[in-house]
Amino acid sequence: MAVEVRIPTVFRKYTDGRSTVELESGTIGDLVTQLEGRYPGMREQLLTPEGQLHRFVNVYVNDEDARYLDKLDTKVSDGDTVSLLPSVAGG
């Protein structure tokens, strides 16, 4: 069993069109590293140059917003689902 990461449409050009990716458990930061290893360019899409989550990305672990957990240090276990959501806003 692994961690299922759900990829929104905006990132699928990096994931060969895949809507879900299976990764090994760890922290969300570890998942970003694994994504970058498999799909170069993903790290830059998700993190700022300072290494923080872009404000345009919301990360849910199962049904909890990681911003209210431990952000990139949030632990993710086998069987968990991580959803990446782009913020949708305007005026």
Add this chain to the structure above:
Amino acid sequence: MRELRLPEAVAEDMVAHCLEGRPNEACGIIASSDGEVVKVFRMTNADASPVRYSLDTREQFAAYEKLDQERWDLAGVFHSHTRTDAFPSPTDVREAREDVPYIIVSLAQDPATIRAFRIVKENWTDAEGDIQEIPVVVEG
């Protein structure tokens, strides 16, 4: 995409949600199945503002879960302009992140007008983007 085809009930549902949201902007997403738009997800404008909107992220998460369960696709994001034309504002362009049609419902006239646009960016974090209109066809 050459055009965005909306069943009349979908268009009416979006407009009704936008009218009910006044004086603030209203927002939501639409879903498609095999290319046909099948569902409107009305959402809360987390900004509760007449000039700004952002999807409530928890509602967005729940809606995307539903898309996944039903094997639907995200067909577009919609929001209202309560007093201006149905054309992307500078804020709309700056904040556009999803690679799907952005549908704008203008309530400046009666009846409301619906137009759709793609905001094309080299990188999704870019503030600048090209506006490309997608003709909207409402099917009765």
